[in-house]
Amino acid sequence: MSTENTTSIEDNNKEVEEVTNENEVIPSMDEFKDQIEKSFKKVVEGDLLKGTVIGISETELSLDLGSYTEGIVKLEELSNDPAFSIKSDVTIGEEMSCIVINEDDGKGNILLSKKRADDILSWEKLSENMKSKTKLTVKIAQAVKGGVVAYLLGLRAFIPASQLSIEYVEDLETWVGKEIEVVIITASKDDRKLVLSGKEVELEAANKKRAKNMATLTRGFVTTGTVDKIMPYGAFVNIGEGLSGLLHISQISERRIKSPSEIIKEGETVTVKILDIKEGKISLSMKAVMDKQDVAMDFTDVPSSYQSGEEVTTNLASLLKGIKLD
Numbered sequence: 001m002s003t004e005n006t007t008s009i010e011d012n013n014k015e016v017e018e019v020t021n022e023n024e025v026i027p028s029m030d031e032f033k034d035q036i037e038k039s040f041k042k043v044v045e046g047d048l049l050k051g052t053v054i055g056i057s058e059t060e061l062s063l064d065l066g067s068y069t070e071g072i073v074k075l076e077e078l079s080n081d082p083a084f085s086i087k088s089d090v091t092i093g094e095e096m097s098c099i100v101i102n103e104d105d106g107k108g109n110i111l112l113s114k115k116r117a118d119d120i121l122s123w124e125k126l127s128e129n130m131k132s133k134t135k136l137t138v139k140i141a142q143a144v145k146g147g148v149v150a151y152l153l154g155l156r157a158f159i160p161a162s163q164l165s166i167e168y169v170e171d172l173e174t175w176v177g178k179e180i181e182v183v184i185i186t187a188s189k190d191d192r193k194l195v196l197s198g199k200e201v202e203l204e205a206a207n208k209k210r211a212k213n214m215a216t217l218t219r220g221f222v223t224t225g226t227v228d229k230i231m232p233y234g235a236f237v238n239i240g241e242g243l244s245g246l247l248h249i250s251q252i253s254e255r256r257i258k259s260p261s262e263i264i265k266e267g268e269t270v271t272v273k274i275l276d277i278k279e280g281k282i283s284l285s286m287k288a289v290m291d292k293q294d295v296a297m298d299f300t301d302v303p304s305s306y307q308s309g310e311e312v313t314t315n316l317a318s319l320l321k322g323i324k325l326d
Contacts, residue, residue: 043067043110047100048117053092061090063098063112070109073098077113081151083141097121118154123189125153130184135201139179143172150182155194163197166206206242213241214280221274222289227266235260237272237284245282247272252286 051063063071098112105111138150147160186195225239234248272284
């Protein structure tokens with residue numbers, strides 16, 4: 001090999017070395033010191049450690065603790081959830097916090113418990129979620145007396161039957177295996193009491209929908225509804241889309257009556273006119289309906305351009321065909 005070629009190779013190697021040196025991040029002495037101290041730090045029972053999953057078997061996990069030895073989490077120390085799967089619910093590279101339950105398992109490894117760490121850390125998180133009313137998704141694990149059980153952050157949670165849904169729940173077993181959105185209504189670490197509600201989530205959604213539908217209603221709109229409940233002072237009529245209005249006894253008939261049941265009964269379909277919409281309440285009238293042929297099939301047919309208290313102009317006549325106005 002010629003001297004010229006040898007020089008060229010040396011120059012190239014020097015350039016590569018310079019580029020490598022430029023890109024290389026050399027840890028400081030303080031960083032080396034921290035790493036060394038951490039790797040040889042003595043752990044004791046009860047310590048809370050964070051590690052990275054580096055091995056998964058049928059019976060245990062291996063964790064890199066950045067220490068002089070590895071951490072081992074046995075299957076029985078992973079989760080309180082009976083549906084937990086070591087193969088499906090854990091992945092290589094996942095970080096997890098665990099409690100030291102034994103400094104040496106006899107093989108030089110540190111024995112750890114994830115479920116005991118969850119027991120400490122989860123209550124703090126759950127308390128935060130309760131205060132912020134964070135919506136969480138859970139899967140119903142089993143039906144028990146008075147409600148169902150689900151697991152949240154590794155902890156057993158109870159959902160009373162009355163808090164499952166806004167609808168009446170007759171058969172709790174049909175809910176097993178379902179995923180539902182919930183909020184936390186009780187999270188007491190001292191009492192180990194975790195109570196969830198799916199009903200509150202449904203109520204919030206229903207209220208938002210009701211408010212949206214209320215915005216489409218106008219005074220003078222005529223439609224049909226179902227008598228839900230009769231009271232001494234009138235009746236509540238369901239006009240659809242989650243909306244119900246009060247049909248006062250004075251608005252049921254032209255003649256004076258002592259009880260709404262003289263004219264109407266629960267479950268009956270009646271034709272009503274919207275008299276007023278105020279503070280989220282709908283006032284209805286039967287006697288104000290002059291011609292039952294002018295009944296709208298659906299209150300959403302009301303043109304959005306027509307607002308409460310406005311006069312209907314002749315150029316909107318064709319659009320207002322399905323309703324009757326004063």
